Amino acid sequence: MEKTNSYYILPNNFYPIKKLQNYIHMGVVRNYSKGQSIVLPGELIYKIVYVLSGRLSISFLNEDGRQKLMYYADPHTYADRLFPFDDCYVHVIAEENSTVCFFSKEELLEIFQQDKEVLFDFITNYSSKCGYFMREAKEMVLYNPTVRVLRLLYELCLTQGKSVDNVYQIDIKLSQKAISEITGVHFVTISKIFGLLKKENILYKTTSKITVIDLERLKELINKWMEL
């Protein structure tokens, strides 16, 4: 396995299919402005929406009006609308000015026939996405809300933290609202957790980064909260 498919803690930047951009002449390229809908809820296109630049959000809407932001499609990844989902509506929105390429099933199969690497990257992307949601479901079943948030921060530190002047820095723009959406934990709880972590001198967050001062005590806090 020449490339590793590491696990995904955040629902974005799934495994990229870089070489698919060499085949955009076989699909349909279009531009969307920030905020524009690319696929409307209920619309069936039987295509993937491959991102060349910008960023898409994919949300699921239930029939009762409730919705959840599921993931972001970043450059070289895609929003999969090949298959209709019956149990909810899917809404794909351009979160930034974006250029995308639509590929149908037939177009994809032709590309896969020509290029095994694109095919395997495509499957790897699916695996990374599926792995993310398996992880999300697992965490929800196994841990209480506070532990879920603390575990997210701990794993972010282990996987993306850089050691700088005796602390770990995680260079990531991740709002409290986004953490709330990802973990399914109420915004007020998230806010309280960050308040506690700062007061205890364990970790603090700014707009563009998270600084972990004491990873050991973050781990201890997880264990303590797991017992509650």
Added chain:
Amino acid sequence: MEKTNSYYILPNNFYPIKKLQNYIHMGVVRNYSKGQSIVLPGELIYKIVYVLSGRLSISFLNEDGRQKLMYYADPHTYADRLFPFDDCYVHVIAEENSTVCFFSKEELLEIFQQDKEVLFDFITNYSSKCGYFMREAKEMVLYNPTVRVLRLLYELCLTQGKSVDNVYQIDIKLSQKAISEITGVHFVTISKIFGLLKKENILYKTTSKITVIDLERLKELINKWMEL
């Protein structure tokens, strides 16, 4: 789209790749007895485990010893161990006497090159699995435990219920323990919900089937519990 990839409410019987069985001479076939481990936690095989007969369970184990049964691999579906997951250990067990076929990445790519249908079924299977876990994560974020269980029963009735003598019968062996594992709701709560549903003459469950007496009131109960 000749075949529809309907959505999956239960983590089993994902979209089958029937034609892959025509290629088992290219993989490695093995038999396992009920209860035997096929892939041990931490073991890396870089293969898929395609099920010819029997049934496998796929569980995730965290480093703290907690585990969750993620899904079952039924005949013509597979346990994906092509990619290592770093954040937890994966345990694949034969739930029944099972015959499986291991395929490596190289073997799969060769088969896909020969047979587009197998390839598209493989991708459809991934999509069905990913869709299931997306649904599971969504339900967990949007609904409280009781509503999750009621919604599961309601959707099972809509998708698999057969109208018989003015009631709906869902022919399914689904234990309360399994419902607890699937929804992440405590066993005691599950038991209470079924007690209430029976007492209210809305629904009752035996070992091999669920009978929905009053679908309308089941829906009303969901709405009532959503307000709490």
